[in-house]
Amino acid sequence: MASANSDERRLTATAVKLLVAGGFGVGKTTMVGSVSEVPPLRTEESLTSASEGVDDLSGVEAKTTTTVALDFGRITINPELILYLFGTPGQDRFWFMWDELAQGALGAVVLADTRRLESCFPAVDYFERRGLPFVVGVNCFDNAYRYGTEEVRAALDVGPSVPVLLCDARDKESTKQILVTLIEYVMTTADLVPAAR
Numbered sequence: 001m002a003s004a005n006s007d008e009r010r011l012t013a014t015a016v017k018l019l020v021a022g023g024f025g026v027g028k029t030t031m032v033g034s035v036s037e038v039p040p041l042r043t044e045e046s047l048t049s050a051s052e053g054v055d056d057l058s059g060v061e062a063k064t065t066t067t068v069a070l071d072f073g074r075i076t077i078n079p080e081l082i083l084y085l086f087g088t089p090g091q092d093r094f095w096f097m098w099d100e101l102a103q104g105a106l107g108a109v110v111l112a113d114t115r116r117l118e119s120c121f122p123a124v125d126y127f128e129r130r131g132l133p134f135v136v137g138v139n140c141f142d143n144a145y146r147y148g149t150e151e152v153r154a155a156l157d158v159g160p161s162v163p164v165l166l167c168d169a170r171d172k173e174s175t176k177q178i179l180v181t182l183i184e185y186v187m188t189t190a191d192l193v194p195a196a197r
Contacts, residue, residue, distance in 0.1 A: 013082050019109070021109070025113070025119075034174075036085065115144050120136075162185075
């Protein structure tokens with residue numbers, strides 16, 4: 001006679017890797033930290049005089065730290081699905097790390113700051129070239145002009161299928177909505193990719 005335990009199915013969690021990318025100072029570290037269920041791993045260092053003339057602080061003059069490697073956080077959606085979030089460094093001198101961070105990722109959030117929208121162009125270009133599905137999260141900073149999502153879409157020249165949402169990277173619920181939209185978009189685009197034979 002089989003025991004009751006033999007009828008129980010063991011659940012194996014699926015780990016999903018997602019990236020949070022964008023320019024210097026757009027809120028990537030804040031976004032990962034706002035939603036992580038574990039204390040986020042941060043590799044932030046103080047800005048020093050060595051970065052003067054290298055890092056453009058226009059629009060983020062009060063910024064005192066910068067991510068030099070990555071940010072990491074985790075979210076358990078349910079026992080079967082765990083999201084691992086990797087925040088990329090924003091300065092171009094650290095972009096060499098993006099290839100490593102992107103390995104195995106299913107999708108990305110490109111975080112945008114409308115005060116310095118051009119800072120997210122490299123992230124959009126990077127994910128378009130790799131064919132990695134991404135959504136654009138327009139981080140609504142205090143005292144910044146609020147552009148509509150279609151204005152941002154036009155400025156970034158992203159296709160009509162790419163979700164563009166307004167968000168507050170400090171707010172857990174706002175970040176969760178961006179990630180839900182990304183997962184839904186990844187699932188939609190996966191349906192468009194022919195199965196390997």
